[in-house]
Amino acid sequence: MDSLTEYFQSYLTALETYNVVGALWVNIQLTFWSALCSLVLGTVLALMRISPVPSFRWAGTAYVNIFRNTPLTIIMVFCILVAIFQLQLNLSSDFNFNFFLWAIVGLSVYHAAFVCESIRSGVNTVPLGQAEAARAIGLSFLPAARLVILPQAFRGAVAPLGNTLIALTKNTTVATVASVPEAAGLMKTMIEFRPDVIMAIFATFALGFVIIVIPIGLVTTWLSNKLAVAR
Amino acid sequence: MKIQQSVLFDAPGPKAQRRILATNVLGIILFLGAAAFVLKGLNDQGQLESELWTPFLTADVWQFTILPGLMNTFKAAAAAIVTSVLFGLLFGVGRLAANRAVRWICGIIVEFFRAVPVLLMMIFFWLLLGRLQIVEPADTPFFAVVLALTLYNGSVIAELVRSGVYGLPKGQREAGMAIGMTRGQSLRSIELPQALVAMLPSLISQFVVILKDSALGSIITYSELLRAMQIYGSAGPILQALTVAAVLFIIINFALSWVAQKLSGLLSSRTSGKTRPASAPTLVAKV
Amino acid sequence: MRKTRFAMAAMGAIAALTLSACGGDGGNGGETAGSGEGETLRVGIKYDQPGLGFKDGNEFTGFDVDVAKYVANELGYTEDQIEFVESPSANRENMLANGQVDMIFATYSITDERKETVDFAGPYFVAGQDLLVRAEDTEIQGPDDLNGKNLCSVTGSTSAQRIKEEHAEEVNLLERPGYAECVTAMQSGQIDAVTTDDIILAGLAAQENFAGQFKVVGNPFSEERYGVGLPKGTDLCADINAAINKMVEEGAWEEALAANTEGVDYKFNEELNPPTPGDSCA
Numbered sequence: 001m002d003s004l005t006e007y008f009q010s011y012l013t014a015l016e017t018y019n020v021v022g023a024l025w026v027n028i029q030l031t032f033w034s035a036l037c038s039l040v041l042g043t044v045l046a047l048m049r050i051s052p053v054p055s056f057r058w059a060g061t062a063y064v065n066i067f068r069n070t071p072l073t074i075i076m077v078f079c080i081l082v083a084i085f086q087l088q089l090n091l092s093s094d095f096n097f098n099f100f101l102w103a104i105v106g107l108s109v110y111h112a113a114f115v116c117e118s119i120r121s122g123v124n125t126v127p128l129g130q131a132e133a134a135r136a137i138g139l140s141f142l143p144a145a146r147l148v149i150l151p152q153a154f155r156g157a158v159a160p161l162g163n164t165l166i167a168l169t170k171n172t173t174v175a176t177v178a179s180v181p182e183a184a185g186l187m188k189t190m191i192e193f194r195p196d197v198i199m200a201i202f203a204t205f206a207l208g209f210v211i212i213v214i215p216i217g218l219v220t221t222w223l224s225n226k227l228a229v230a231r
Numbered sequence: 232m233k234i235q236q237s238v239l240f241d242a243p244g245p246k247a248q249r250r251i252l253a254t255n256v257l258g259i260i261l262f263l264g265a266a267a268f269v270l271k272g273l274n275d276q277g278q279l280e281s282e283l284w285t286p287f288l289t290a291d292v293w294q295f296t297i298l299p300g301l302m303n304t305f306k307a308a309a310a311a312i313v314t315s316v317l318f319g320l321l322f323g324v325g326r327l328a329a330n331r332a333v334r335w336i337c338g339i340i341v342e343f344f345r346a347v348p349v350l351l352m353m354i355f356f357w358l359l360l361g362r363l364q365i366v367e368p369a370d371t372p373f374f375a376v377v378l379a380l381t382l383y384n385g386s387v388i389a390e391l392v393r394s395g396v397y398g399l400p401k402g403q404r405e406a407g408m409a410i411g412m413t414r415g416q417s418l419r420s421i422e423l424p425q426a427l428v429a430m431l432p433s434l435i436s437q438f439v440v441i442l443k444d445s446a447l448g449s450i451i452t453y454s455e456l457l458r459a460m461q462i463y464g465s466a467g468p469i470l471q472a473l474t475v476a477a478v479l480f481i482i483i484n485f486a487l488s489w490v491a492q493k494l495s496g497l498l499s500s501r502t503s504g505k506t507r508p509a510s511a512p513t514l515v516a517k518v
Numbered sequence: 519m520r521k522t523r524f525a526m527a528a529m530g531a532i533a534a535l536t537l538s539a540c541g542g543d544g545g546n547g548g549e550t551a552g553s554g555e556g557e558t559l560r561v562g563i564k565y566d567q568p569g570l571g572f573k574d575g576n577e578f579t580g581f582d583v584d585v586a587k588y589v590a591n592e593l594g595y596t597e598d599q600i601e602f603v604e605s606p607s608a609n610r611e612n613m614l615a616n617g618q619v620d621m622i623f624a625t626y627s628i629t630d631e632r633k634e635t636v637d638f639a640g641p642y643f644v645a646g647q648d649l650l651v652r653a654e655d656t657e658i659q660g661p662d663d664l665n666g667k668n669l670c671s672v673t674g675s676t677s678a679q680r681i682k683e684e685h686a687e688e689v690n691l692l693e694r695p696g697y698a699e700c701v702t703a704m705q706s707g708q709i710d711a712v713t714t715d716d717i718i719l720a721g722l723a724a725q726e727n728f729a730g731q732f733k734v735v736g737n738p739f740s741e742e743r744y745g746v747g748l749p750k751g752t753d754l755c756a757d758i759n760a761a762i763n764k765m766v767e768e769g770a771w772e773e774a775l776a777a778n779t780e781g782v783d784y785k786f787n788e789e790l791n792p793p794t795p796g797d798s799c800a
Contacts, residue, residue, distance in 0.1 A: 059262070
């Protein structure tokens with residue numbers, strides 16, 4: 001019993017020395033902004049892939065195929081190595097914030113490919129008649145997409161979009177290779193300096209992610225049922 | 232592809248065709264402009280010098296850096312694929328078990344490992360195995376990579392197994408029951424085989440994820456392709472080395488994804504389940 | 519697994535007694551430690567530090583490698599009998615304890631903490647944490663000039679932390695997985711200085727791709743005594759020290775150092791170098 005309280009004590013001091021919540025908060029911020037950006041970019045890509053312009057379709061397909069098949073680690077490293085170090089594209093004059101912003105860019109371009117595919121699968125749930133009706137009343141491509149197809153497609157895409165969001169949340173840990181001080185990096189430091197409580201440290205971080213991820217899963221399941229178009 | 236397969240828009244008339252042509256040209260100009268900007272930037276930094284790139288065409292670099300790196304990537308991915316399929320089958324069936332306790336335990340394990348980032352698990356197992364000293368120190372990164380990939384992807388596969396069985400028409404099980412099979416027998420000999428065929432395309436997509444995520448091993452010093460290239464690049468041509476790694480990854484994963492797509496078409500007649508996540512493309516134009 | 523480890527440890531002990539190396543293969547431990555002809559010496563080095571320990575195709579180059587080859591030769595091994603193994607910083611103690619390597623030459627600083635788990639021969643070099651800056655930079659003379667500057671180092675580096683804590687609080691710290699990334703960032707001007715041990719910096723700057731572009735500031739702010747890591751309780755220590763001494767006396771030591779830092783504006787600390795090995799042997 002004594003060793004247990006002792007273990008708990010040293011775990012508590014480890015928690016006091018390191019800011020676990022702060023690190024997880026960075027992951028949450030990364031998730032939020034990347035989700036927003038990748039949703040916009042992914043929607044544009046999905047539109048491109050169903051558009052009447054062949055070069056757009058081709059570009060959209062190429063984008064998805066390239067980014068879906070590249071390890072996120074490599075994309076992140078390229079954001080730093082190419083965009084910051086070589087091209088000197090600074091998104092912020094603040095040295096560290098610049099890396100944070102580029103991590104968001106890296107996460108966004110990668111997950112946009114998955115968002116695009118989710119929306120496309122949502123478009124597939126829209127019955128043919130809807131598109132035909134839209135055309136019959138004289139709507140051209142963009143108005144038809146905006147007013148008829150996409151609103152229904154988004155409803156059908158909630159579940160796959162939710163999965164992408166969950167994947168994105170967990171993938172924010174890869175921002176560690178973009179030198180962003182987030183949870184995975186902090187966990188490594190903590191275990192290196194406090195190997196005596198390695199189990200408790202891992203459990204803390206794992207639980208942190210479970211707490212973030214499971215509500216997202218529940219909300220998207222609920223949303224996808226609520227928003228599903230009755231057919 | 233000349234034939235319009237989309238019902239979202241009419242076959243373009245002469246006016247629309249001119250507009251499309253104009254947009255095409257504009258798109259190409261935009262793309263070339265962006266490419267030129269990046270290339271000019273890299274050139275200004277001297278990163279496009281040919282002597283930085285030509286080493287990657289020599290046999291030496293392939294023999295001692297790229298191929299060993301690829302081998303390690305495949306080694307970790309193959310091991311993780313085998314173990315995660317086993318893990319997935321075990322826990323997937325566990326989630327379908329008649330016993331409620333088994334169902335719950337399997338459910339909690341699967342949900343937990345699906346929610347924890349792979350990188351977090353990798354770092355943890357790497358440092359844990361290093362301390363416990365149950366495997367050779369030089370092999371610790373390999374085991375950490377395989378273990379982390381197995382727990383995550385195994386859980387995803389467990390879900391695939393479960394949803395594959397759920398996706399079968401009810402009649403399949405009922406038919407099994409009708410000829411006197413128990414629930415377990417019907418699961419084993421009627422439902423699972425069909426579910427496995429139905430989930431094969433998704434399974435292969437998951438293999439792509441495994442292969443891609445094995446690159447995370449570079450963070451914990453596992454000498455897979457990415458890290459082999461990082462080591463090679465440590466004397467200077469780091470950008471070039473990583474570019475070659477990226478191209479190789481894209482080619483391999485693209486090939487695997489392509490196989491997954493072909494399979495889903497081929498296998499649809501072999502099962503009463505759905506081989507595609509969504510119904511066949513209707514609105515979406517094929518490119 | 520456990521059994522083979524014990525067997526290997528036992529074999530290693532016997533092998534060490536007869537002044538020969540354990541020949542078991544790291545991966546399977548199934549091969550017998552044959553004494554006599556054809557046995558190999560397994561030497562742990564870094565693979566990713568050009569100028570010190572670097573894997574160049576199937577060749578190994580650098581100062582650490584040169585010293586290791588010389589010492590191995592003095593211990594009676596031909597170059598073919600040396601097997602180089604990668605020993606990343608985090609694995610060095612474990613690899614020695616498990617008998618995966620016979621000795622380690624990998625910018626391995628002798629510290630009291632490490633002496634509790636491993637033995638050290640040497641030191642064969644005394645390095646100091648220093649800064650690498652652009653050749654035309656005259657502003658940065660030492661760690662105290664770094665306020666408001668961008669400083670790069672590798673993940674987990676102690677020298678970057680030291681600068682932030684003791685010298686320049688307002689420095690912007692960046693950690694990358696390898697020094698090559700830091701140096702390419704310095705080429706383009708996004709980074710003002712790179713910090714780690716002076717000899718690592720010099721070795722890096724000596725690479726063809728960076729020739730003439732950078733200089734080592736030459737104002738070291740720490741003392742790192744590079745030792746030869748050995749398994750606890752080995753009796754090779756004295757022989758290795760004798761070999762290092764001989765290398766210094768013959769001039770091969772300075773030659774190796776010069777060759778690996780060629781073309782860089784770098785002077786090693788002559789007060790402390792060449793060091794007299796010996797004080798660390800148990």
